[in-house]
Structure formats: structure tokens, C-alpha cells
Amino acid sequence: MKISKKTKFNLKMIKKTINDRLYDSILSKTNNFNDTKLDKKTLEEISKKLIDLVVEIDASSTQDSKAANTLENYLYTKVK
Amino acid sequence: MFIKSIKLNNFQCYYGKSHEVNFTKGLNIVTGSIASGKSKLFDAFYWVLNDKIYVTGKDWLPTKSLGITLINDKAKFESKSIDDLIETSVELVVISGNGPKTQPTEYTITRQLLITRKSMDDCFIDSTWSIANSTLSVESIDPKNFNLDKVYGIDAREKIEKLFPSKISPYIWFQGEALDKLIDFDNKGTLRKAIDYISYVPLYRSMNSIMTLVDNKISKTKRIEISKISGDAKLYNELSRLIEEKTDTIRNNKSFIEEKTKTLDAQKEKMEIIQKELSALAEFPKLNEEKIETENDISNINDDLERLDIHERKKFSSLWMLLGTKELLEKAEGKLFDFEEFRQLLIYKEYDLPEDVPGPVYLDKMLEQELCLICNRPAKKDSDEYKYIESRKNRKVKPEYLTPENEKIYSEVSSYKSRLRRILKSLAFVKDEIIEHRNNFEEKHNELSIYREKLVQIEDDIDTLYTKKGIDISDGAATHRNKDGEYQLLNITINNLNRKIEGAKASIRDAEMDIASNEKKSEKIQRTNTKTKIIEEEISKYTEYLVKQISEIEKSEYDNLIDQIESSANISFEDITSVNKTIDGNIKIDRNSFRVLNVDDSGRELKNYNTGHYTLMKMCIINAIISLTNDYKNTAYPFITDAPTSNLDEKATFAYLESISKTFDQSIVITKDISEDEIESIKNQNYIKGLFQLKIKNDTGNDKMNRTEAYSTITSLK
Numbered sequence: 001m002k003i004s005k006k007t008k009f010n011l012k013m014i015k016k017t018i019n020d021r022l023y024d025s026i027l028s029k030t031n032n033f034n035d036t037k038l039d040k041k042t043l044e045e046i047s048k049k050l051i052d053l054v055v056e057i058d059a060s061s062t063q064d065s066k067a068a069n070t071l072e073n074y075l076y077t078k079v080k
Numbered sequence: 081m082f083i084k085s086i087k088l089n090n091f092q093c094y095y096g097k098s099h100e101v102n103f104t105k106g107l108n109i110v111t112g113s114i115a116s117g118k119s120k121l122f123d124a125f126y127w128v129l130n131d132k133i134y135v136t137g138k139d140w141l142p143t144k145s146l147g148i149t150l151i152n153d154k155a156k157f158e159s160k161s162i163d164d165l166i167e168t169s170v171e172l173v174v175i176s177g178n179g180p181k182t183q184p185t186e187y188t189i190t191r192q193l194l195i196t197r198k199s200m201d202d203c204f205i206d207s208t209w210s211i212a213n214s215t216l217s218v219e220s221i222d223p224k225n226f227n228l229d230k231v232y233g234i235d236a237r238e239k240i241e242k243l244f245p246s247k248i249s250p251y252i253w254f255q256g257e258a259l260d261k262l263i264d265f266d267n268k269g270t271l272r273k274a275i276d277y278i279s280y281v282p283l284y285r286s287m288n289s290i291m292t293l294v295d296n297k298i299s300k301t302k303r304i305e306i307s308k309i310s311g312d313a314k315l316y317n318e319l320s321r322l323i324e325e326k327t328d329t330i331r332n333n334k335s336f337i338e339e340k341t342k343t344l345d346a347q348k349e350k351m352e353i354i355q356k357e358l359s360a361l362a363e364f365p366k367l368n369e370e371k372i373e374t375e376n377d378i379s380n381i382n383d384d385l386e387r388l389d390i391h392e393r394k395k396f397s398s399l400w401m402l403l404g405t406k407e408l409l410e411k412a413e414g415k416l417f418d419f420e421e422f423r424q425l426l427i428y429k430e431y432d433l434p435e436d437v438p439g440p441v442y443l444d445k446m447l448e449q450e451l452c453l454i455c456n457r458p459a460k461k462d463s464d465e466y467k468y469i470e471s472r473k474n475r476k477v478k479p480e481y482l483t484p485e486n487e488k489i490y491s492e493v494s495s496y497k498s499r500l501r502r503i504l505k506s507l508a509f510v511k512d513e514i515i516e517h518r519n520n521f522e523e524k525h526n527e528l529s530i531y532r533e534k535l536v537q538i539e540d541d542i543d544t545l546y547t548k549k550g551i552d553i554s555d556g557a558a559t560h561r562n563k564d565g566e567y568q569l570l571n572i573t574i575n576n577l578n579r580k581i582e583g584a585k586a587s588i589r590d591a592e593m594d595i596a597s598n599e600k601k602s603e604k605i606q607r608t609n610t611k612t613k614i615i616e617e618e619i620s621k622y623t624e625y626l627v628k629q630i631s632e633i634e635k636s637e638y639d640n641l642i643d644q645i646e647s648s649a650n651i652s653f654e655d656i657t658s659v660n661k662t663i664d665g666n667i668k669i670d671r672n673s674f675r676v677l678n679v680d681d682s683g684r685e686l687k688n689y690n691t692g693h694y695t696l697m698k699m700c701i702i703n704a705i706i707s708l709t710n711d712y713k714n715t716a717y718p719f720i721t722d723a724p725t726s727n728l729d730e731k732a733t734f735a736y737l738e739s740i741s742k743t744f745d746q747s748i749v750i751t752k753d754i755s756e757d758e759i760e761s762i763k764n765q766n767y768i769k770g771l772f773q774l775k776i777k778n779d780t781g782n783d784k785m786n787r788t789e790a791y792s793t794i795t796s797l798k
């Protein structure tokens with residue numbers, strides 16, 4: 001339950017952005033994408049793109065549908 | 081974000097305009113003895129942002145309920161003429177937006193309250209002054225173009241909400257002595273609101289929505305492309321149509337759920353507010369009912385007493401008089417007995433005739449023969465002789481003097497005798513009846529005084545409640561009744577919404593099963609050309625995978641956050657408790673009740689912790705929440721607290737201060753728990769970046785601090 005002093009030091013020192021935290025949560029959930037046979041690099045790139053779009057929406061009130069179009073185009077360029 | 085300065089003008093114990101504190105980043109300590117103005121300084125922070133202050137024993141009071149108490153007494157006392165104007169204001173300068181991508185902006189938040197003297201009566205009573213509404217302004221300079229922006233009223237309020245969101249502000253500003261009142265962790269909503277604010281659930285939801293939109297679109301294109309090379313295009317298209325239809329059903333139901341969940345959350349929030357209001361008003365209906373019941377009881381007893389009184393006056397005055405005639409009546413009864421005795425005597429005397437007097441048979445014979453058989457003289461019918469013989473015959477049955485008139489008198493007299501008996505018999509009970517009546521009367525009086533005492537107690541409680549809440553009893557009870565009605569209505573609405581959401585969830589599950597079944601059927605249809613590569617088929621593998629993962633992350637976000645709050649709170653708890661071996665265990669937040677528990681390593685709740693211990697656990701949770709908020713939102717909120725350490729011992733106090741100095745970019749701690757002797761030593765502590773001392777003084781040299789002369793001062797020591 002208790003976090004060691006060393007871990008605490010790390011927690012304090014590493015200031016993460018919202019993007020980092022969202023990405024970390026995906027990595028943590030998927031065990032660094034080791035739970036699938038899909039291409040890891042592609043998954044990383046799609047996830048990061050998706051997170052960028054979401055954070056942008058959050059800050060600028062852009063519509064989800066507009067972001068979906070951007071992501072769709074991005075997917076066509078990334079997945080071969 | 082950090083607080084640059086606060087400036088006070090005639091605010092409570094701070095007289096004049098000379099009170100400005102310039103804070104630094106890191107830990108700022110404001111120390112002072114009892115009544116030196118610490119809580120008033122905290123009030124100033126709270127008042128400028130929220131237009132209310134926390135009054136111990138009374139709850140949060142808005143400016144309009146505070147009257148002239150916010151204005152400095154010395155300033156009021158120095159007013160010498162009508163139309164004198166006194167200004168009270170607090171100015172808070174906050175620097176926000178100093179993140180990696182944003183330039184810092186300085187906001188000057190000012191709240192002002194003006195009072196004007198309207199009479200020369202006592203300057204410390206409200207009616208002597210005209211009190212204006214407080215005004216609020218927020219001024220800022222755009223760092224890009226240096227344009228000045230100044231907003232007032234609602235716009236200023238909105239700006240403050242952006243700077244210090246209300247969901248998190250109870251954690252940024254807290255008064256240690258009123259911790260339980262201000263942040264009630266026993267109320268589920270308290271912690272949930274903070275978690276709502278911190279959490280990334282809206283971001284995951286947005287990610288999910290975007291990914292699902294893409295996935296649906298890609299899947300649709302994929303099916304169109306496959307149908308072109310399908311061996312049974314007709315069947316494939318039909319299955320695709322069904323899949324599309326069910327996909328639409330899912331989409332529609334999801335947006336229905338989202339919309340209804342928003343309504344549900346809003347209703348739940350309303351319900352929590354009403355629940356809180358109801359519990360705050362709970363004493364009103366109880367006391368009001370008790371008051372009405374007791375007043376009714378008193379009224380009934382008074383009615384009984386009045387009835388008894390009338391009864392006594394009417395009945396007993398006659399009875400007393402009657403009782404006074406008892407002797408006379410007894411004498412009269414004696415006379416009647418004498419009369420009866422005398423009458424009997426006469427009757428017996430009548431019977432007592434000589435031997436030679438002929439009997440009735442002999443006399444009948446004489447009457448029959450119309451001849452006196454004693455003297456042989458004729459006694460013709462209706463003659464005097466005949467009548468004489470006849471009278472002799474009746475003499476034993478009816479003595480001569482018992483004439484009908486006499487007998488009538490006798491009958492009357494006899495009836496008096498029985499009446500007298502009855503009256504005398506009743507008179508024997510008059511005394512008992514009067515004693516019993518007196519006892520009833522006394523008993524009712526005792527009952528009345530008990531109920532009157534009860535009413536006095538209830539009215540005292542009502543007065544206390546009025547002082548505490550500022551609401552009249554009948555208004556409070558009526559508000560409670562209305563709120564209870566609202567609560568019942570909301571309950572029905574929430575149940576209906578829950579049912580609708582569950583229904584939509586079931587429709588989604590059914591549609592998902594249908595899609596899975598139709599997709600299976602589609603896959604079985606042979607393709608005419610197996611070499612053609614369909615790009616959408618490949619992309620949809622990624623979109624499907626990510627939709628699934630993100631949905632699961634969204635679902636577990638709440639639990640993850642509570643885990644993190646717990647972990648972070650336990651770090652502070654370990655730091656602080658390491659100096660005090662009497663405190664042990666770990667902090668745990670119950671996932672269902674949101675209660676804060678102290679548990680051993682195996683998770684069992686420890687029961688032997690005291691108030692100070694519990695307060696410390698709560699403070700560690702608060703630290704964790706603000707700390708996580710700062711991390712999650714990339715916004716460092718300052719932490720401002722009054723008397724956080726009042727329940728801690730000296731060692732734990734300093735351990736706590738050191739702990740928060742590590743947690744927050746800026747913290748302002750107002751405390752009395754640092755003595756004059758300790759000031760020099762803590763000045764040298766690296767973790768303390770700013771040190772201020774509050775003192776109360778006057779300009780007259782009097783040792784005794786009078787409210788008309790004394791005021792607080794703030795001195796910067798570090």
C-alpha cells in the first residue's frame with residue numbers, strides 16, 4: 001500500500017503532461033500493446049494522434065466528428 | 081497558479097489600508113496568537129472570492145446576513161457625522177497560466193463593501209448604517225497584446241470559477257477547526273465531485289467517441305468493398321444492411337445514454353444538495369411539530385382547567401351551601417321521624433279499645449237488622465244511630481283522625497322524608513367529590529407547568545436554531561416540507577432515468593449480439609477474389625482494438641483515481657506519522673461509502689484512532705486531491721488553510737508543514753501552533769519560504785485592547 005521514498009521522489013520529479021498521462025494509461029492497460037499481434041508502432045502512433053486530437057478538442061471545443069475525419073485520414077496513411 | 085498578494089482595507093479587525101501581504105512560492109506561514117486576526121485573514125481570502133465567510137456555530141453566512149460586522153470597529157467608531165462613508169475591501173492578486181505553453185496572466189480580484197452613516201445612534205448597530213451590496217471586479221492584462229480587461233458581477237464570478245473551480249475549491253481553502261463541516265467525507269458526493277473534476281473520464285469518453293465514429297465509418301466502407309468481391313453479394317449486402325441498422329441502434333442508444341446520464345448526474349447533484357439542505361433543516365420540522373403539539377397540549381389542559389373551574393364555580397358553590405344546611409336537614413329528618421312515631425302511637429292508641437266494644441261481624445249484623453243489639457233501639461238506615469254503628473265498624477282500619485286530608489299531608493311528609501334521605505346521602509359524598517376535584521385541578525396544573533417548561537425549552541432551541549441558521553422556525557419547517565416534496569419527486573425522476581438507461585443498455589447488448597451473429601454469417605460467404613487486399617479490413621483491426629481498450633480504461637478510471645488518492649494520501653500520512661509513534665495504520669477510502677478509514681496492513685479497520693488522528697487522515701486526503709489535481713490538470717493550485725494543525729501535537733505539526741511544502745507549489749498556512757520562541761528557529765528552515773506574524777495593537781498605549789482602538793497588524797519576517 002505505501003509507496004517507498006524512492007518512488008515518491010520519482011513521482012515528484014517527473015511532471016507529466018495530460019497527453020503523457022493518457023498515453024500511459026493506454027500502455028498500462030494493454031501491457032505496452034503486448035496483448036495483441038497488431039503492429040506496435042502503428043498502435044503507438046494512432047494512440048498518440050488520437051490523444052493529441054482529444055486534448056485539442058478539450059482546449060478548443062472542436063467537434064468530435066471533425067477530429068474523427070482527421071483521424072480517419074491519418075489511419076489511411078499509417079495502416080498499409 | 082499562485083497567490084501574489086492580498087490587500088485588506090477596513091476588513092474586520094484590519095483597520096485602514098496598510099495591510100498588504102506579499103506571498104512567495106513554496107510554503108508561507110502566517111502565525112499569530114489567539115485573537116490576533118488569523119481567522120479574519122482566512123475570511124478575507126474566502127470573502128473576496130465567494131462573498132461569504134464561515135462563522136463558527138452558524139455555518140456559511142453571506143455578506144448581506146453579516147450586516148456591519150465585516151467592517152472594522154475602529155473605523156466605525158471614528159465616524160463622527162451623518163453621511164460618513166466607510167469602505168471595506170479585499171484585493172487578491174493571482175498569477176495564473178504559467179504553464180509550458182501559456183504565458184502568465186495577473187488577475188486582480190477585488191470585492192468592496194460600502195456603508196454610509198444614516199443616524200448618530202450606536203455605531204455598532206446595523207440600523208445606524210445604510211449597507212450597500214458588495215461589488216466584485218476582476219481585472220487582468222492580456223499577456224499577448226497587453227489589453228486591459230475588467231469585468232464585474234456575474235462575469236467576474238465566471239472568471240473566478242475558471243480560476244478556482246467550485247468542485248475543487250473546498251480542498252484549496254479549508255479551515256482546520258471546521259474541517260468536518262466544510263468537507264464532509266461521509267457524504268458520498270463530496271469526494272465524488274473532486275474525483276469528477278480531476279478525472280480524465282470526459283477525455284476517455286471523447287477518445288472513445290472519435291474512435292467509434294472512425295471504426296463505424298471504416299467498417300461500413302470495408303463491407304462495401306467486400307461486397308464487390310463477395311460470392312453471394314445479395315446475402316452479403318443484406319447482412320451488411322442489418323449490421324448497419326444495429327450499429328445505428330447502438331449509436332443512438334449510446335447518445336441516448338449519454339444524454340440521460342448527464343440529466344441523471346444533474347438530478348443526482350440536485351438530490352445531494354437537497355439531501356444536504358434537508359439534513360441542515362431537519363431540526364426545523366421536528367421542533368416545529370414539537371412546538372405545535374406542546375401548544376395544543378397546553379391549550380387542551382387550559383380547556384380542562386377552565387371546564388373544571390366552571391364546574392367548581394357552578395356546582396360546588398351550591399354544594400357547599402347545601403352542605404351548610406346538613407344540620408338543619410338532619411334536624412328536619414328527626415322531626416319527621418318524631419311525627420311518624422307520634423302518628424303510629426295514635427294508631428296504636430286507636431286499636432287499644434275496651435273489651436266490650438263489639439267487633440265488626442257483630443256491628444255488620446246490627447247494620448243488617450237496622451237495630452242496636454246492645455240497647456235494642458232501632459237504627460234505621462241513614463239515621464244518626466245507623467251512621468254511628470257504621471263509624472264504629474271502620475274505626476280500627478282508619479282511625480278517626482286519619483281523614484283523607486290528614487293522609488295527604490302524611491303522604492307529603494313521607495315523601496319529604498325520602499327526599500331528605502337522598503339529600504343527606506348525597507351530602508356524604510360532597511366532600512369526597514370536592515377533594516377529588518381539587519386533586520384533578522392540582523394534577524392539571526402540574527401537567528400545565530410541565531408542558532409550559534417543555535415549551536420554554538423548545539422555544540429556547542428554536543432561538544438557538546434561528547441564531548445558528550438565521551431562519552424562522554415556520555419558514556424552516558415550510559422549506560423542509562417543500563424540499564422533501566422536491567426530494568420525493570427527484571427520486572421518482574432518478575428511478576425513471578435509471579430504468580430508461582438500463583433499457584438502452586439492454587438494447588445495445590442485443591444489437592451487439594445481432595451484429596456478432598451477422599458478421600459471422602458474412603465471414604462464411606466465400607469471396608470471388610481472395611487476392612484483393614481491402615485496406616479498411618486492416619484499419620478496422622486497429623480501430624476495433626482501440627475502441628475496446630479505451631472503453632475499458634474509461635470504466636476503470638474512477639477506481640484508478642481513488643487508488644492514486646489513497647497512495648498519495650498514504651505518502652503524506654507516512655511522513656507525518658513517522659514522528660509520532662502513537663499513530664499507525666494506513667488510509668483507505670471505502671469504495672462504496674467513500675468513507676475514510678484507518679486500516680492495518682491486512683486491510684482491517686483500526687478502531688482506536690482519535691479526532692486528531694482522523695483529522696490528519698482527512699488532511700492527507702485533501703493534500704492528495706489537490707496534488708493530483710495539480711498533476712492531472714497541469715495547473716498548480718495554491719493551498720490555503722487556517723488552523724490545519726489544531727488537533728496535532730508539536731512534532732506532527734512540523735512534519736505536516738514539511739510534508740505540504742513538498743506537495744504544493746504554493747501553500748499558505750495560517751496557524752497559532754508556532755510559539756514566539758519557535759519563530760527564530762523556523763525562520764531558518766529551508767522548507768519555509770515566507771513567514772508572517774500577526775499581532776494586535778492599539779495607538780493609545782493601553783494594555784487592555786478595546787474594540788474601538790485595537791487592530792491587527794501583519795509583519796513580514798521572512
